[in-house]
Amino acid sequence: MAERSESEEVKLLGMWASPFSRRIEIALTLKGVSYEFSEEDITNKSSLLLQLNPVYKMIPVLVHNGKPISESLVILEYIDETWRDNPILPQDPYEKAMARFWAKFVDEQIYVTAMKVVGKIGEERDAVVEATRDLLMFLEKELVGKDFFGGRSLGFVDIVATLVAFWLMRTEEIVGVKVVPVEKFPEIHRWVKNLLGNDVIKKCIPPEDEHLQYIRARSCVLSLGFV
């Protein structure tokens, strides 16, 4: 069991509108870990960020007792292994493997594909929307009979898939396409409602109006729709 002493310092370099940064905040908050948040201007990266993440020069970066960790999925696992209250990953090796598999799927397949929607029109956009929906169908099936991907409570995949719930689905308004219509994805919609019923999630996701404004502004310059 990790002991919390005065000398234990947890710092998070992040960005308020980034799904990757927010997922770290969710994990830390779920586990009751106090941390110092440092907002990074990703258009003007601080020398601290460049020093702490020289490989990717990106947020989030978690710094614990002076040691930096980058890559959100790596950070999440570190958090789970360091602070043992309210486990995020299942204990069972097979269930753990499934959680890692689906988290990878969200980041490497859904995110990468869905991102392409922004800046596309007509047939090209339709193709991307179709491809995204095909991928989302796998998540839809995973949720059948479950309140969360983690089962009865929030877990690793739920935290990672907030990207779908509060970024992909929020951009629908701006992109003008219902990428995740409720008729096709009733389970995902039900899951989003469950997420919104959770205090930690509510506390840790970006405020909707501000967020939509931000996405709108970024989309206008045909840049990434999420960050």
Add this chain to the structure above:
Amino acid sequence: MNQEEQVKLMGLWGSPFSKRVEMALKLKGIPYEYIEEDVYGNKSPMLLKYNPVHKKVPVLIHNGRSIAESLVIVEYIEDTWKTSHTILPQDPYERAMARFWAKYVDDKVMLAVKKACWGPESEREKEVKEAYECLKCLEKVLGDKLFFGGETIGFVDIAADFIGYWLGIFQEASGVTIMTAEEFPKLQRWSEDFVGNDFIKEVLPPKEKLVAVLKAMFGSVTSN
């Protein structure tokens, strides 16, 4: 603990991803049934059943359940079989570093090398430089350690199997040079130790067979 249930691995003889899993199984002394999958030809109903999401190998089947994605499988093997050979360190920070660098190999290095060897001629110089920089980064990470995992082969070593064995062969077959012994003395030494390891040696695909297949592939690429 006695595992009565048989372990099956669906793989591809020449794939570094597939071999990662075999390396992990061998290092931990886990017997398994190997099933060669004709991924590029006719995907078997078994593959489509056990990896419906990606329809790729490797796929590990244990206790009737399947796991896909090579590094996810390697972690599963580590979590399931507690044998004397540990693939990941115990300390959470060291584990995070291992996962970070394994991901780096997959996300940056593999992609950069692929683009350098297989990409269009017009992009070649740029891609080779990118791959070179990625490898330089790994050279630094390795430092004077015997393996990325320290004294024994670990997660990053397994993830970097491509660099240890396939890269040299790729360079030979494509005529593109990214890593030389002079520029990368540490990685060079590491690769020799890696492929010289008894457990690793056992699963590596035969060089001549790989070269022949690659030369045919590169031959068709350059003739386009």
